Amino acid sequence: MSPSSPAEAPRAWNVIEPLEESPGSWQMALDEAQLDDACARADFVPTLRLYVFRPGCLSLGRTQSYESVDAAAAKEQGLELVRRVTGGSGVLHHGELTYSFIARVGAPFADSIEQNYTLLSEAIAAGLASRFGVRADLEPSRPERTLASGACFLTPALKELKVNGRKLVGSAQRRQRGAFMQHGALPLVTDYALHARLFGLEPERLRGAMMDLKEAAGREVSHADAAEALKQGFTESLGAQWTSSSIAPHVRARAEALVAERYGREDWTRDAL
Template sequence: MTRSGGRWRLIVDGAAGGAWNMAVDRAMLVAHAAAEAPPTLRLYRWTPPAVSLGRFQSADDVDLPYCAAEGLEICRRPTGGRGVLHDDELTYSIVAGVADGLPRGVRRSYAVLCEALAEAYRALGVDASLTARDRGERGSGACYLHATSADLSLGAAKLSGSAQVWSGDSCLQHGSFVVDRDVTREARVFMLNDEHTRALERSTATIAAVIGRRPSWDEVTSAVAEAVGRVFSVELEPATLSGDELEMAGRMRQDHVVRSTLT
């Protein structure tokens, strides 16, 4: 790949609601596409736990009464793909573009960005690699029942899913570093039958399960940031969102609400 060099922003956010997290990622993309923000790595978590749906995914894929009873926010991503339960994880988002060393095209850009993610996993003791071929349950609304060449796996077990959207020459990609998984809860959210619940348990892996302990959030954050810096040959500078990005995210938040615990 073409190494970009230079400096990127590193934004390490606290935990926030699902619609807000998605609005922030989208605002960063809009700002970068308008040449009003630098390339950025953002790392964040979710409170309360949330279910994110792909941009065009039906809410019928989710058990809405169960989510309401559990206090789970349901939001819509600006990216495509299937539904994800965001709970015990660190989420990353990368906004960068062709001028920052990202190759054009979905498959090529996924390969470059996932190189950095795989390095982060290896630094944590997980031998991750890009999924060699598509596999899993295509008909389910649950992201982790299906693996594609845009995902990272440990052997036959899916570790991480990512989703992407472009605006001009600028790209947003975001995804999850799952520390631990509550399979029963995830199965209830996506209304999985017993067979698919067993498949979810059998065909996924988490950081804690692989390395035999829970890494700290700081440990995961550092692994991701250092890997992105190495792969893109950039210096990551701690930063915050600009005032314009915060204002834009505030205006966009409602666009990403499917069901909020705040309303």
């Protein structure tokens, strides 16, 4: 039995409810505000947040070039653009569920990107297997730099989830001052033509590289059902006992400030950090 077995170590963690549907600038600001809160508080309780981008959004990694995506096409399609505080490549948040998990470094988590990726990917995989019968594997190797692309879902990163060799979940992590945040996207249904247009790729190339949950599960999956699967996986794999929580007023105020200072600003989105 592993150290993180629910039978050995049940953990009282928070889950933010209800499922929030908001613009990208707010969602990214709220993730950073919660990470700041985790850094500032030794008593911060590990927290899972599950959310949806409304309207759809194209998010860029922290150091990703704005020119690596077709921003004009995104805007023509009514999509917002936002830059994440985490690294990685571009993600189309359209027909997908996004998760964000924030915790301080401490058992079962370490000051190690790979270890934390492994634990969280295993938890997500457990939920997808239990609820939908989806068998997802962790990518065992780092991608070659020559395979880098503006599209996150073209190549699985180390410890990301894939099904039959095709990427299912794209994630990114940020560590700072004794805490970390990992957030990621789980496509429920994919518009391959739109996805390919935004990243200048052939639709069939993307279709061969990634998979959505509808295809993996063999049926349509709602946002609410996918959210329950992830919560269930954290319980099975990490022993999470969920307490329903809401965004604290001081975290919400910090997020509002971050929208004004960063995420709602065109220059923040355009300029790689």
